[in-house]
Amino acid sequence: MFWRGKYTPLAADDVEGGLKNPVRLSNWLMLRRVRTAIVAIVLLLLLAVLLFQYPDLNERVREYAHNATASAPAVCDCPTAGSNGNLPGNVNDTLSPESSMQWSDFAYVQYVTNPSYLCNSLMIFEALRRYTTKAELLMMYPQEWQIPVEINEGAEFETKLLVKARDEYKVQMAPIQVKTFQNEKDPTWQDSYTKLLAFNQTQYKRVISIDSDGTLLDNMDELFLLPSAPVAMPRAYWMPEKFFLSSQLIVIEPSEIEWKRVGYAIDHHEGHDYDMDILNKLYGKSSTVIPHRRYDLLSGEFHDTEHENYLGSPNEKWDPKVALEEAKFVHFSDWPMPKPWLEPLPGMVDKNQPKCRKISTETNEYDCTDREVWLGIRKNFTERRRHICGREYDAEARPPKKRTLADARAGRPWYEPVFD
Numbered sequence: 356m357f358w359r360g361k362y363t364p365l366a367a368d369d370v371e372g373g374l375k376n377p378v379r380l381s382n383w384l385m386l387r388r389v390r391t392a393i394v395a396i397v398l399l400l401l402l403a404v405l406l407f408q409y410p411d412l413n414e415r416v417r418e419y420a421h422n423a424t425a426s427a428p429a430v431c432d433c434p435t436a437g438s439n440g441n442l443p444g445n446v447n448d449t450l451s452p453e454s455s456m457q458w459s460d461f462a463y464v465q466y467v468t469n470p471s472y473l474c475n476s477l478m479i480f481e482a483l484r485r486y487t488t489k490a491e492l493l494m495m496y497p498q499e500w501q502i503p504v505e506i507n508e509g510a511e512f513e514t515k516l517l518v519k520a521r522d523e524y525k526v527q528m529a530p531i532q533v534k535t536f537q538n539e540k541d542p543t544w545q546d547s548y549t550k551l552l553a554f555n556q557t558q559y560k561r562v563i564s565i566d567s568d569g570t571l572l573d574n575m576d577e578l579f580l581l582p583s584a585p586v587a588m589p590r591a592y593w594m595p596e597k598f599f600l601s602s603q604l605i606v607i608e609p610s611e612i613e614w615k616r617v618g619y620a621i622d623h624h625e626g627h628d629y630d631m632d633i634l635n636k637l638y639g640k641s642s643t644v645i646p647h648r649r650y651d652l653l654s655g656e657f658h659d660t661e662h663e664n665y666l667g668s669p670n671e672k673w674d675p676k677v678a679l680e681e682a683k684f685v686h687f688s689d690w691p692m693p694k695p696w697l698e699p700l701p702g703m704v705d706k707n708q709p710k711c712r713k714i715s716t717e718t719n720e721y722d723c724t725d726r727e728v729w730l731g732i733r734k735n736f737t738e739r740r741r742h743i744c745g746r747e748y749d750a751e752a753r754p755p756k757k758r759t760l761a762d763a764r765a766g767r768p769w770y771e772p773v774f775d
């Protein structure tokens with residue numbers, strides 16, 4: 356039986372469940388109204404009793420609502436850079452007066468395994484200080500490396516950089532045991548696991564790992580305030596595999612449980628799995644996804660003619676200057692162009708720089724903005740490297756290696772590993 360609003364006499368077939376008598380039906384309706392009225396009266400009475408018993412209920416509800424709003428972790432409530440005149444990264448800057456989290460619970464983490472990456476990491480840390488991050492800075496370094504209390508004249512290049520990180524950029528230094536695999540000869544492959552030791556840095560509630568072979572264009576402090584999740588990563592938007600996550604930027608909640616999972620996956624890795632493959636296996640379906648746009652732009656994007664994958668739609672027009680301006684992180688992926696700390700061989704830049712685009716066939720006009728932006732990013736990297744580490748290049752580039760058939764057969768990833 357369903358309610359039809361006002362009582363209307365029902366046709367016999369409409370009636371089910373034995374309510375065949377219209378008189379008895381109207382009685383029932385009346386009864387139902389009566390019942391509703393009784394329930395309403397009882398509820399009102401109850402409410403009155405409640406209000407009588409707790410005259411301050413109204414106030415308490417308001418206070419509760421106020422507390423809830425006040426303690427909500429509002430992203431717009433982020434402290435602005437230098438607004439309080441504190442030194443950048445002052446650990447006692449709390450997120451908001453009501454939050455139990457402190458900026459000292461958060462750190463940007465870098466790992467170093469060789470002198471090139473040591474300098475790259477320093478450049479990331481220098482940028483984070485320049486962009487006045489509120490979080491701490493953490494460097495994981497091989498425990499065999501000695502860091503003297505004070506630097507003397509004859510100190511080695513690496514030693515100077517380590518001391519500079521600690522003393523000038525106020526970086527926390529975490530000695531780690533770099534994992535080596537007996538059967539594996541490829542050192543680049545072995546190093547890629549070191550990044551994952553960030554899961555074990557449980558002295559922090561959240562860490563952000565940023566690949567050091569890139570240029571940081573802003574701090575990313577807002578990512579520390581993402582809703583809680585073991586990991587958050589952007590998508591590797593350049594890969595044909597849909598939904599594959601990029602490990603160039605990882606927001607991690609270090610914990611014993613997650614570190615055990617990751618450690619187990621490292622010890623039982625399959626074939627030539629890199630850190631990125633492992634993370635996708637473990638977190639591919641559950642990771643928070645950070646927008647790749649702004650947070651993980653490949654320098655190779657300035658070579659491309661299609662930008663739908665990066666921009667997220669075919670509707671927007673690619674503007675290289677706007678893309679650079681809005682980006683917070685640009686990762687150097689320009690294969691076969693070498694990484695920017697390797698001195699290009701003669702002709703390499705000319706051959707591999709982005710092409711100018713013809714904008715008019717009549718006037719023969721060209722637009723070279725892509726090229727200018729791309730060259731600018733590399734020039735900026737080189738200048739900062741000289742300034743921060745005292746040298747522009749670590750070595751001369753080698754002619755690019757080709758991906759061999761053996762690589763393909765062994766299932767080695769075609770995408771560019773971090774170490775090159």
Ligand SMILES: *[C@@H]1O[C@H](CO)[C@@H](O)[C@H](O)[C@H]1NC(C)=O
Nearest residue numbers: 415416418419420421422423
């Ligand atoms: C609201 O916050 C104040 C101060 O922290 C606390 O004393 C009070 O009990 C809170 N009220 C409620 C309803 O949670």
Ligand SMILES: *[C@@H]1O[C@H](CO)[C@@H](O)[C@H](O)[C@H]1NC(C)=O
Nearest residue numbers: 441442445446447448457459
């Ligand atoms: C930060 O807080 C800690 C513990 O609350 C305190 O020991 C330290 O002196 C504070 N540092 C600054 C710079 O205020």
Ligand SMILES: *[C@@H]1O[C@H](CO)[C@@H](O)[C@H](O)[C@H]1NC(C)=O
Nearest residue numbers: 531532552555556557614618
């Ligand atoms: C993980 O962290 C713990 C505690 O700091 C440390 O004892 C352990 O050696 C670390 N594990 C690895 C593989 O570095």
Ligand SMILES: *[C@@H]1O[C@H](CO)[C@@H](O)[C@H](O)[C@H]1NC(C)=O
Nearest residue numbers: 572734735736737738739742
């Ligand atoms: C590199 O670029 C950044 C961001 O545009 C700028 O702030 C910095 O001054 C540049 N550094 C050099 C050495 O050109």
